[in-house]
Amino acid sequence: MKKALITGITGQCKLAALADDTVTAGPCKGVHLLSSRDKASQLLGYYEQELHSCIETVIAWQPDVSVNVGCGEGYYAVGLAGRIPAAQSFAYDPDPFSQVACKLARDVNRVGVEVMLGVCTTLELRLRTQNAERPFILMDCEGCERELLLDTQYSYPNARIIVECHDFIDRQITSALIDKFSASHQILVIKQGGRNPFGHPLTAGWAENDLWLLVSERRPERMHWLYMEPISR
Numbered sequence: 726m727k728k729a730l731i732t733g734i735t736g737q738c739k740l741a742a743l744a745d746d747t748v749t750a751g752p753c754k755g756v757h758l759l760s761s762r763d764k765a766s767q768l769l770g771y772y773e774q775e776l777h778s779c780i781e782t783v784i785a786w787q788p789d790v791s792v793n794v795g796c797g798e799g800y801y802a803v804g805l806a807g808r809i810p811a812a813q814s815f816a817y818d819p820d821p822f823s824q825v826a827c828k829l830a831r832d833v834n835r836v837g838v839e840v841m842l843g844v845c846t847t848l849e850l851r852l853r854t855q856n857a858e859r860p861f862i863l864m865d866c867e868g869c870e871r872e873l874l875l876d877t878q879y880s881y882p883n884a885r886i887i888v889e890c891h892d893f894i895d896r897q898i899t900s901a902l903i904d905k906f907s908a909s910h911q912i913l914v915i916k917q918g919g920r921n922p923f924g925h926p927l928t929a930g931w932a933e934n935d936l937w938l939l940v941s942e943r944r945p946e947r948m949h950w951l952y953m954e955p956i957s958r
Contacts, residue, residue: 753804799827868894
């Protein structure tokens with residue numbers, strides 16, 4: 726295990742040098758990453774690639790407000806701010822390191838993102854989105870999606886939402902979200918799939934084990950997301 730960890734860190738450093746710390750593909754292509762626990766996968770453009778088509782659909786929709794709950798080091802927050810510069814963008818993460826890293830990434834990439842301190846509350850999320858014409862919420866908050874999306878009667882009727890479902894924390898979360906939001910949103914369930922680490926030119930000639938470590942997102946089980954669009958009335 727220790728050898729694999731060391732090999733993985735070495736591979737990430739090697740890839741970061743080859744890519745000049747810049748995302749090479751995907752919806753966040755061109756973002757300069759300073760730090761990230763999933764940096765190799767993000768630099769290759771493989772990170773959460775199951776979401777790419779939905780994210781491109783959202784970008785084409787041109788949200789006027791974008792809220793990233795659980796922003797980490799800023800991959801999506803910064804990437805989306807660059808793709809939809811006219812949107813008012815907010816990023817939330819309770820982790821102090823992530824807040825600092827996201828602010829640095831924002832400044833290096835020269836995009837407009839308000840990195841908020843502390844957790845995003847239900848009231849704050851509603852206030853950020855309810856008066857917008859085309860709000861977008863991207864949520865990855867380790868089980869707190871229950872509190873933010875279910876512990877309130879408000880259904881964010883004008884918002885497009887991508888939420889990662891942490892069923893390994895709460896086995897009822899996905900079914901509860903679908904039950905609530907099916908009345909107001911069309912819902913697509915997106916399941917985690919495989920990665921092909923052999924197709925990127927930067928990794929030509931790499932050892933096979935090193936390639937698999939590069940694209941591992943170290944998830945505790947096979948994950949899935951919900952993509953929700955408001956139903957036209």
